[in-house]
Amino acid sequence: MKGIIIKGIGGFYYVKTEQGIIECKARGKFRHKDMKPMVGDNVIISIEKNKGAIEDILDRSSELIRPTVANISQAFVVFAIKNPDLNFDLLNRFLVLCEHNEIHATVCLNKVDLCTEEEREEIKNKINSIGYEVLFINAKAGKGLDILKERFKNNVTVLCGPSGAGKSTLLNALIEKEHMETGSVSEKIGRGKHTTRHSELIEIEGGFLVDTPGFSTLEVDFIEKDDLKYAFPEFIEYNNECRFRGCSHYKEPNCKVKEAVEEGKINVKRYEFYVRTLEEIMSRRTNKW
Secondary structure, three states, X not given: OEEEEEEEEOOEEEEEEOOEEEEEEEOOHHHHOOOOOOEOXXXXXXXXXXXXXXXXXXXXXXXXXXXXXXXXXXXXXXXXXXXXXXXXXXXXXXXXXXXXXXXXXXXXXXXXXXXXXXXXXXXXXXXXXXXXXXXXXXXXXXXXXXHHHOOOOOOEEEEEOOOOOOHHHHXXXXXXXXXXXXXXXXXXXXXXXXXXXXXXXXXXXXXXXXXXXXXXXXXXXXXXXXXXXXXOHHHHHHOOOOOOOOOOOOOOOOOHHHHHHHOOOOOHHHHHHHHHHXXXXXXXXXXXX
């Protein structure tokens, strides 16, 4: 029987199937393969004497470590537009992590009531210019949430963003009704007021939302130096046009990305962020040696 792991705790995995939620243990063969089931995994299970066992883990399309979730297909990158002011370097870091993990990112700007229409438009144009859609929301007032809910269908969605952006408020606004309806499930799988929080998938609007607000680490040094350029969508059309094969768009001559920056086709601040991140990766790799 096929299903998806919606929660894992204490060595037990809770798999949603067409027959309902089945409590399962993982077969010992996964330990020998050094592979552990993750929340979000699509799995094949068997049932014997009312006990479930995970027999196979299907190929993952993406994998996050913090939060530990597989097969995330989209991220709502939540930032406050004011209070605190939007930090573009931090936003770029979240976007790079999404791109590296092949997760479609949409920027959600919260607290829109705190700025003018002109300020909103200026920031929207800046983010649109690097290839990302912007949605304006007010999580506390519940404004702009309908368009988010429309995008849950057939997706596993995670919220990510810095502290103070309103992720928890947004999460609660999105799942409160669904949590009430699935209260018996939460009780069955041991979620209580004082239970340690683990990643959990909540069914919502024909898809799943990860019930853990966002990434807890923003380190990028695990990204290989040669892979970083692929996390910048605006580089795509130039990556294979440079004079030198494998150009890192850094100090090489006749680099098409640097030419595009000079011609205003690529945002100069965004390119400067790329260079700082590349240097950070190279520096940390050098220090490790």
